[in-house]
Amino acid sequence: MNSKILMISTGGTLASSHGGNGLSPRLGGSEILKKISGLTAGFEVDEEELFSLDSSNVQPEEWTQLARRIYIRRKAYDGIVVIHGTDTLAYTASALSFALPGIEIPVVLTGSQVPIENPIADATENCRAALYMAASRCPGVYVAFNRKIIVGTRASKVKTRSFDAFESINYPYAARIDSGGLVINPELAERSQRGCGLRDCFSRAVFLLKLFPGISPLVFRQMEEAGCQGVYVEGFGIGGVPFVRRDLTEAIGNAVRRGMVVAVGSQCLYEGSDFSVYETGRRVVEQGAVETGNMTSEAAITKLMWALGQYEDREQVKKVMVQNLAGELGVKVNWND
Incomplete structure (x- = not known):
């Protein structure tokens, strides 16, 4: 057939x-x-x-x-x-x-x-x-x-x-x-799925921020004033956000406390982030940012848009961001070789 x-x-x-x-x-x-x-x-x-x-x-x-x-x-x-x-x-x-x-x-x-x-x-x-x-x-x-x-x-x-x-x-x-x-x-x-749902609401009140040396912490206040509810921050390397001279970690913490969801990942395409390795990473996680691990930028920002479109409760948004919903998180054995 x-x-x-x-x-x-x-x-x-x-x-x-x-x-x-x-x-x-x-x-x-x-x-x-x-x-x-x-x-x-x-x-x-x-x-x-x-x-x-x-x-x-x-x-x-x-x-x-x-x-x-x-x-x-x-x-x-x-x-x-x-x-x-x-x-x-x-x-x-x-x-x-x-x-x-x-x-x-x-x-x-x-x-x-x-x-x-x-x-x-x-x-x-x-x-x-x-x-x-x-x-x-x-x-x-x-x-x-x-x-x-x-x-x-x-x-x-x-x-x-x-x-x-x-x-x-x-x-x-x-x-x-x-x-x-x-x-x-x-x-x-071996996969099988049944019972498809339709959850098609996406928030547009989001921003994708790629860090660079010398970036001003004021950018987070400017995003808030523009009505941004969530931001995905691409940090340095395995997980670095500057805190000397221009303290972005504190600015992120202030934004989180005022209700913004801040997700953080790496600018590097492969191998993902681990913000527990360096002090520059630990500081931002301690401020309430959510780590995206080895998600792609495309998956991280669309997931943030989707999660904010589904839930009003910011804690629920954060919880969903660290759950593997569609293969976006986690590491598998390399079958490509």
Whole structure:
């Protein structure tokens, strides 16, 4: 029996062509499906166009729209493929992971670095990987790119031009494609989920702050005055926040005491943070900041937006931030090698 797959198109480079102001999405879902018709043998594929945007313009409102469409359609399909621009694809993948807890089918986001109309495009191969992962019966949210399948909360765009633009950060691939076909991570194959929920509210009153030497502590007061309810701070190294001359740790503590949720992580892409190692890290945790461990920046900020959208109680937000909800926290055995 052929797997029944829904392809939801949202725009992005894959659907783009040149216009007077540069590349912009112009192909609809039906046109994309025609261009990948050679890949759909063995699948029953339907398509829907939800919106057509460069992913730089995809924001929490679109995350909510997309989550609701997936939630409504999920029971009629074995899997869902989402065509999405690459620039914010990792943010959307994380957002959907939190908005659709317990999703029972594979939801696979993909896109391309080159428009599908270009003969050298990576679009066709990425769509192939997405279709096969969508038919895998491995529930969850994933990113398919360059023959790799990445857990949604672990994906990050690490290159701007290359076809291997996405990487799985601090986590093994969910699957990969090689001469043996689609090879699923054995741990993933054992997963099963039932009873999907829809929790699609996201707060926009957040800020992502990357520290640099000499940054003023006044920035936290300015964020509060702007109505910010939560901030994700990318500290130095394994977990460092300055307290000499310009004491950011005290400024963070004052912000926390006035009701702001402050999450802290590392600017380093790999291996995560541990704010217990150095005094500069311990001081900020003692002030009430919440550590994000080895979460990606995309997962940390979207999780903070999601948690603030779900709970009014700031202590509940902090509690949720340190729970592993969708594979965003914790270290697994490296299956990539």
